[in-house]
Amino acid sequence: MFVARSIxxxxxxxxxDVSYDFHGRxxxxxxxxQSVKVWDKSDNGEWHCTASWKTxxxxxxxxxxxxxEFGQVLASCSFDRTAAVWxxxxxxxxxxxxxxxxxxxxxxxVDSRTSVTDVKFAPKHMGLVLATCSAxxxxxxxxxxxxxxxxxxxLQHEISCxxxxxxxSWNPSSSRAHPxxxxxxxDDNNVTYSGKVQIYEYNENTRKYAKAETxxxxxxxxxxxxxxxNLGRSFHVLAIATKDVRIFKLVPLRRESATSSGPTKxxxxxxxxxxxxxxxxxxxxxxxxxxxxxxxxDDGCVRLWKANYMDNWKCTGILRGDGSPVNGSSGQxxxxxxxxxxxxxxxxxxxxxxxxxxxxxxxxPG
Numbered sequence: 001m002f003v004a005r006s007i008x009x010x011x012x013x014x015x016x017d018v019s020y021d022f023h024g025r026x027x028x029x030x031x032x033x034q035s036v037k038v039w040d041k042s043d044n045g046e047w048h049c050t051a052s053w054k055t056x057x058x059x060x061x062x063x064x065x066x067x068x069e070f071g072q073v074l075a076s077c078s079f080d081r082t083a084a085v086w087x088x089x090x091x092x093x094x095x096x097x098x099x100x101x102x103x104x105x106x107x108x109x110v111d112s113r114t115s116v117t118d119v120k121f122a123p124k125h126m127g128l129v130l131a132t133c134s135a136x137x138x139x140x141x142x143x144x145x146x147x148x149x150x151x152x153x154x155l156q157h158e159i160s161c162x163x164x165x166x167x168x169s170w171n172p173s174s175s176r177a178h179p180x181x182x183x184x185x186x187d188d189n190n191v192t193y194s195g196k197v198q199i200y201e202y203n204e205n206t207r208k209y210a211k212a213e214t215x216x217x218x219x220x221x222x223x224x225x226x227x228x229x230n231l232g233r234s235f236h237v238l239a240i241a242t243k244d245v246r247i248f249k250l251v252p253l254r255r256e257s258a259t260s261s262g263p264t265k266x267x268x269x270x271x272x273x274x275x276x277x278x279x280x281x282x283x284x285x286x287x288x289x290x291x292x293x294x295x296x297x298d299d300g301c302v303r304l305w306k307a308n309y310m311d312n313w314k315c316t317g318i319l320r321g322d323g324s325p326v327n328g329s330s331g332q333x334x335x336x337x338x339x340x341x342x343x344x345x346x347x348x349x350x351x352x353x354x355x356x357x358x359x360x361x362x363x364x365p366g
Contacts, residue, residue: 004323007047009037013059021065021072028074030060036076036086038101051088051101056080061117067124070147074103075130077116083109083132087150106150111140111158117187118167125174129156131182133165139184139200141209159200159209163188166222169238173230178252179204179264181212183238185222194219197240199250201263212263213250217270218242224283228290237271237290241281245295245305247272247313272313276303292316301326 009015013032020027027039027047038051058079066073072088085106109116114135122129128144130153139159144150159182166187171178180202188196195214202209220243228237236250249269277297284295293305293313304317318326 004319005045005047006323007039010049010052011035011037016060017062019063019065022068026065026072028063028065030055030063030076032059034058034060034078036060036063036074038074038088038103051103053103055084055086055105056082058115061115062119064120066121066128069124070128071150073106073150075119075121077119077132079115081110081112081114081116081134083112083116083119083130085109085130085150085153107153109140109142109153109155111155112136112138114164117165120168120170122170122180123172123174126180131168131170133161133168133184135164137161137164137186139165139168139182139209141182157209159184161186161198163193163196167225169225169227171227171230171236173233173236175230175232177234178230178236180209181227181236182209183225183227185225185240187221187223189221191219196220196222196242197225197238199238199266203263210263213266213268215240215248215268218246223281226284226286228286228293229288231289236266239284239286239293239295241284241295241297243280244273244275244277245281245284245293245303246270246274247293247305271307271311272305274303274305274313274315276315277301 009029011031011033015029015031017030025041028036030036034054034056035052036055037049039047040050041047055076056078060076060078063074063076074086075083077083086103087106089102089104112134116132116134119132128147130142131139133139139161140155141157142153143156144153161184163186165184167185169183171181183199186196195216196218197215198211199213200209201212218240222240222242224241226239238248240246249271251267253265253267277299279298281295281297284293286293294302296302300321302319303315305313306316307313320326
């Protein structure tokens with residue numbers, strides 16, 4: 001049985017993203033009202049807004065948490081062409097007595113010439129590393145050399161993707177067999193440019209990111225992209241939100257020789273493709289064991305997908321934006337923890353788990 005809880009988010013405009021922290025006890029939302037709000041889950045399961053502040057001078061598209069070993073750190077990105085890093089400060093004000101926390105801006109990243117459409121922290125084994133992507137077709141990777149000083153970030157890499165970028169996802173694998181890898185999706189409407197998903201891999205020899213793969217079968221605009229958590233697999237699994245939901249399997253091919261310096265070659269397999277939303281899909285998000293995928297679309301529903309032991313994927317639950325199940329579908333209610341964010345990126349479309357209306361955020365508690 002699913003339990004849905006509605007939160008009066010009190011954003012003054014469309015909510016574009018919802019992001020849970022590592023433990024699932026904190027949540028951040030961002031909106032076209034140019035603000036970010038932080039929510040904390042109390043012991044009784046209620047969510048309370050503990051911080052709300054104006055972050056940018058344009059719509060805020062995405063918000064994301066760093067791993068807690070780096071402190072309580074958020075990053076946001078905006079139509080105002082910037083990304084920003086925020087840190088929670090404890091004990092420097094009287095806010096705590098009123099149940100509020102204090103967040104301060106540590107840095108503003110101003111390298112993009114156009115709207116910054118996504119921002120993601122790298123897996124923690126890489127250190128404190130942040131990637132952004134922009135409508136100008138460039139992925140930028142920054143690093144904080146001193147994790148105790150979040151006001152200093154250096155631009156380490158610029159990857160030119162040739163197409164306007166809409167979303168990015170780091171490969172979470174910490175295996176030494178897998179170099180750092182980032183997938184980039186494009187929402188370019190020109191169908192003559194096939195291959196709206198590109199995958200870049202870090203090369204230790206050249207110390208640069210090189211294109212390892214282009215998913216040529218993805219020809220429609222991509223709104224979200226998510227690598228599945230990797231619990232020791234030799235291959236990678238990538239979910240894509242476009243006009244439908246797609247799940248790809250990327251199997252690294254054995255190198256010709258140990259000295260070959262080019263990027264890894266992959267055998268690309270389509271594991272699943274679902275058009276059940278019958279509309280644009282805005283968000284895809286995995287649970288922590290990569291056994292369950294959530295998607296949200298313009299049909300106003302969140303759909304849950306699960307594979308059986310034969311690797312056949314099927315829908316195990318459907319939820320309307322208001323949290324009610326569809327067709328009595330109860331699905332796998334217990335498997336929903338850490339599903340993460342599912343929302344809408346377009347200004348005129350707010351659907352799914354992240355936002356089911358102009359001023360209400362909808363979530364499925366872990």
